[in-house]
Amino acid sequence: MISFDEALERIRAAARPLAKESAPIDGAAGRVLAAPVIAQIASPRCDVSAMDGYAVREADLTALPARLQVVGESFAGSGWSRSIGEGECVRIFTGAPVPEGADRVVIQENVRRDGEHAIIEEQPGKARHIRERGGDFKYGDELLRPGRMLDKRAIVAAAAADIAQVEVFKRPRVSILSTGDELAEPGMAAERPDAIPESVSLGVAALVGEWGGSIVSRQRLRDDLSSMERAAAHAIASSDLVLVTGGASVGEKDFAKAMFGSAALSLIFSKVSIKPGKPVWFGRSGRTLVMGLPGNPTSALVTARLLLAPLLAGLSGREPMEALRWRSATLKTALRDCGARETFHRARWSGNDVEVFAFQDSSAQKVLADADLLVRQNANSPDIHAGDEIRALDF
Template identity: 55%
Template sequence: MIDFDTAVALILDAARPLEAETVALEAAGGRVLAADLTARGDAPRTAVSAMDGYAVRDADLATLPARLPIAEIAFAGRADVPTLPPNCCARVFTGGPVPHGADRIVVQEIVDRDGDVARFGTAPGEGRHIRAAGSDFAAGEVLLPAGTTLGFRAMVAAAAADVATLPVVRRPRVTILGTGDELAEPGQALETPGSIPESVSFGVAQLARHFGAGVIARRRLADTPEILEAAARRALDEADLIVVTGGASVGEKDFARAMFTSFGLELIFSKVAIKPGKPVWFGRANGKWIVGLPGNPTSAIVTARLFLAPLIAGLAGRDAAAILTWREEVLTTPLKPCGDRETFERGRRVEGGVAVLNIQDSGSQKALAIADVLIRRRPGTRGLAAGDTVDILAF
């Protein structure tokens, strides 16, 4: 059995990005860029108006009031750039090309219109309201560096680069195997004597997707060695990462590790000195990563957040270590002394800090739903009072 920090270091060492693939821009959201993204052209490609108004030469407004014939009209999307004749103006709309020879755009609110003539009665002020060619970015400029997660803001820049596809880190394919004779599909448990709804895999699948994985299968398995070994073979053929829930302890039907033995399982760690979740394990077989989670719902989801989340994030090209960013927060409720194992209490954010949940049972599911932080306690630490600080992790 190893300590928490050692287990995390082993996970982070394994959390290396998968190879790159090219996807359509439409499918790139949430993915991680595998190479710098450079602009194909200048933006804007030519000088454009920042306002609806009239393009003029400064010299033609030297004496006010002034009357200038409207020689051109330029809407956004006009392909050519007109030339502004002397002693004339051009009607220009936001995004429209600024005519050659124009010095500024005079906003329409201070211009009067008389048929095809614009009347300028007041000085236009200092603002020129022109976006120069290349003022946003230039052709060949790096808009997004490799390693950028393509969130909603980055997707705007990606599309502005005028590319139809993007090189991204391949999303890890995850198969989840839920083991246990007592498990039934939700909606069938009450009709099956002795069974309980299989709930853990649904939470694990959502966590995997949240941190960058593609869940390709979620299977419920009986505790039968032949069935488990066949499922292991199939999962190793289809996935980059297999998550097994349950069967991780030392009972007569705990076969979670044994199901991979014939495939050359290399255990990286088999237990971690934490509470909840001591039976969590990590290994590799046939070049594929395997994470074994406890069967109790809270234990499974806590260990998934601590170990599976950074592993998936790293495989997907994200900063794996950043997934385990702890920060200090003020307790609003007291905490008992910690035992001899590092403990992760479930809590929730409240006004003034974080409160510890009353229910800390490893099998709890109702309390799990309202927890939004994990509170880290080192082994043997003293009890804490409201107002003391603790380390928390978003949960």
């Protein structure tokens, strides 16, 4: 059995980005860049107005009041086509090109209109209200680096650079195999007195989507080794990562690892000294990675957040440890001393402090729904008192 930090290092070593592909910008949200985004145009492409007002020549404001002839209008996408001369100005709107000859915009609140003339009676201030050509970025500038996830802000920058296609890493194809004769599809468990609704794979699938993976199949298996072997072989052939939930103990029908017998499964680790989640295991079959998660819902989701999320981040092209950004916070509820296994407590924000739930059973699902944090407590830690500083992770 290895430590949590050692398990993370082995995850990190295995979490190599997949192949690259081109994707349209309007379908690339959540993907990770495999190549830099280089601006194909400048922004703005010319000097543009930052306000609604009048484009004028600074030289015409040396003597006030100034009475300037309005010779035209400039709109975004439809600018005034000729230069303005002495004593002239152009009505201009936000985002519109500044006409040649003009070197400032006087906002409309500081201008009195008199027919075809604009009258500026007082000094309008130092602000020119012009966004200069290339002031945001220039043609050829690198706007986004490889490894950046295309979130809403990055999408805006890439599109503004006139980029239609981006080079991204492929999404990991993930198959989920949930095991157990006792499991039933949600909505069907009430029909069997010994059935339990299968909830774990649904939560794991949601986490896979959050961290860049694509579910290719989600299958519930009975505890029959021959049928499980067939399912495992198909999952290995069609996936970059196979996730197995349940069947990780030592019972007579626990075939979670045995079903990969013909697939030459090579274990990277078999147990981790954490609570909950000790039975988690990780291995490889050829080019396909395989991770086994506990069958209890809380154990499975906590373990997935701690080990599966960084694995998916790495396979998707990100730095794996980006998935584990611990923050310092103040503990509201005291914690008893910790045993030999590093412990991750389900918790939630209570104002600016962190409240750890009293009920920490590995099968709990209501508390799981209420938890938005994991609190990390080192192995063999003494009591942690209310008001002490702890490390917490968004859950």
